[in-house]
Amino acid sequence: MKKRLIPYFLLLILVSACSNADATKEDNTSDETVTYQSETGPIEVPADPQRVVILSGYTGNVIHLGVNVVGVDTWSKNNPTFAEELKDVEEVSEDNLEKIMELEPDLIIALSTVNNLDKLEKIAPTVTYTWGKVDYLTQHIEIGKLLSKEQEAKEWVEDFKQRAGEIGEDIRAKIGEDATVSVIEAYGKELYVYGDDFARGTEILYQTLNLKMPEKVKENALESGYYTLSAEVLPEFAGDYIVMSKYSDADTSYQETDTYKNIPAVKNGNVIEMQGEGASFNDPVTLEKQLAIFKEGFLGN
Template sequence: MKFWLTHSRFAILAGLLSMLLLLSACSSNTAATNQAAVPAPSPVPAAAEQAAETTAAVAFPRTIEAANGSIVIDEQPERVAVVHWGYNDSILLFDLKSVGLALPFTKADSSLTTDTYKPYADKVGELAIVGENTTVNLEALLEYAPDLIIAGNAVNAEITAQLEQIATTVVIDETKTDVWGNWPALVTKFGEILGQETVAADFISGYEAKVADGKAKLADLGGTVAFLQVRSNAVWLGGTKYLNPYYDNGLGLKAPDSPSMTEGAELTLEGLIALDPDYLFLGYFNYEQPSAASATDEWETTEVWKKLKAVQNGHVYSINGSLAMGYGPLGNSYGVGAVLEALGK
C-alpha cells in the first residue's frame, strides 16, 4: 500500500506539472515571468522517505578487503561475533542488536560492568560471551549463530578455517590496521564492515576534540608525568610509545628523562626513585576490587616512597589501569578524562 501511495503522489505531481506547463504556454510573457518567480515546491515527505530507504538499501551488499580476501557481506549484519579479544572496545561503539564477544579475561574480571563500558554494553540488545581469557569457545560461537564474525589474522590464525565454516568472516590484518597502536584505524574499519561509517567518524572526531581541548588546558603544567601499571605482583612503567593519549600525540604531557620511557619496563621502587616524576599516576588493575593486593602496597609504607616529589607534593593519583593504560577507544577516552579530572582541568 505504501508503495502504491508513493507512486500515486508522483503521478499527481506529474499531472499538475504538465497542466502548469500547458497554462504557461498559453499565457502572456508577463505571466510566464511571474510563474518563474514562484519557488519550487518542497519535496514530498513520502519521496524523501523513499530516498532515505534507497540509500540504506544500496549500502549492502558490500565487499570488504580483508586479510582473508575480498569478503562480500550480503546484508547489514544483526548478529556480530568479535572473536579477537582486543576488539571489544571498538565493537561496542556501534549500533548493533546483538554482539558476541571473546574477552581478554573472564567475564567476572572484565570491564563490561565498569562505568565506562556499561552504557555501551547496555545498549546492545543481546550480549553473548563466546570466549574468555583470550580463548574462543567454538561451541559457544556455534550456539550464538552469528551473521558475521570479525577476527584478527594473528590472534585468531589457528581457528580461521573453523570460523569461516560458521559464518561470513572478516579477518582484519592486525599489522596493516595497527590494531594495538591506532584504534581510530580499527574503528574506521569496523564502520566500513558494519555500514556505520558515520558512527565511527563521529566518535573519532569527538575524541580528538576532547584531547585537543585537554592539551590546551594542560599547556602550562610544569614538571614530568609518569604512569605505572600496577598489578598484584609487579609494576610496569608505561612507555610513551604505547601511551599516545597522554604524551606527544595526545595531551602533550612531559615524560621523565629515561631510556626506559619509550618502550616502558618492569619497575622497582629504586627505579621509580631514579625517575622521580613530578606527577605520578598509579594505574591499578584491581581498581574495581580495591581490597585485592597490589605490588605497590609495600612500597607505600617505606621511607623511600615518601621521598618521591610526587608523594611530597600530593601529586599521586589512582586510576583504572586496565582502562587508562589500554589501547582501545573507550579505555583511552576514560583515561584522558581521568587525567584531566585528577589535575584539576
C-alpha cells in the same frame, strides 16, 4: 453467507502477501553484503551486521558504534567499563567453537593471532586485525568501515581530537610545557612503566594531550611499549606527575616505603590513580572515561 466470506478471504490473502513481501525485504536486507578490504585481503561481510562476536580488544569500538554484540572474550566481559552494555552478552573463547556457533553470529572480529581462524571463518565472515598496526584513532575508523559506520567513526575521531587538544592546552598551561608524566601500573606483584601507545591512557597523554615523557621512560619503554620495574628504581622513572593504574588485587606494599613516599610527584600530590581493570583498552568508550579522569586529575574540573 458465501458472498460475505469472499471479502474476508481476500483480506487474508492480501495480508499474507504483504507479510511475505516484508519478510522477503527483511531477508534481502540481512543478506546484503559489502566487500571489506582487510589486512588479509577482501572479505565479504554483512552490510548491516546484527550479531557480532568479538574475540579481541575492540569491543568498545563496536559498542560505541551502536552495533549489536552477542559474544565477547573474557577480558571484555570482565571489563567494568563495559559492564552495563555486556550484562546480557555471552562470554566466548576462540577455542569454544560450539558456543560461538550457538550464538549464530553474522560477523566475527578477532586478533590476527587468534586460534582456529580457519574454523571461525566457516561459522561467519571473520575479520582480523594486528594489534598496534595502526594508531588507536585510525583503528576506530577501520572498524567503522567494517561495520558500515565509517562516517560516524570519523566524526567521533575529529571531535575527540579537538576536545582532547583543548584540554591538553589547558593542562600544559597549568603544569608547564616541560613537565613530565609517567604511566605506571601495579599488576599482581609487578610494576610496569609504559610508552606512548600501550593503552592505560598513554595514547591520550602523549599523543593527544602532548604531555612529555621522562627521558628514563623513553630509553626503556618507548620502543618496546612497556618496561618492568622494581620498587627500588621507581623514582628513576617517575615524572613530575604519575598516572598510576592499579588492579584491585595488586600488591601495593611499595606505596608504604620511604622510597615511594619521597618521590617528588608523590610528595606534591601529583599522582592520578585509575582502575587497572579495563585500562588496557583504547577504544572510544574507554578513552572518554580516561579523558575525564585526566581532566579532573590535572585541572580539577
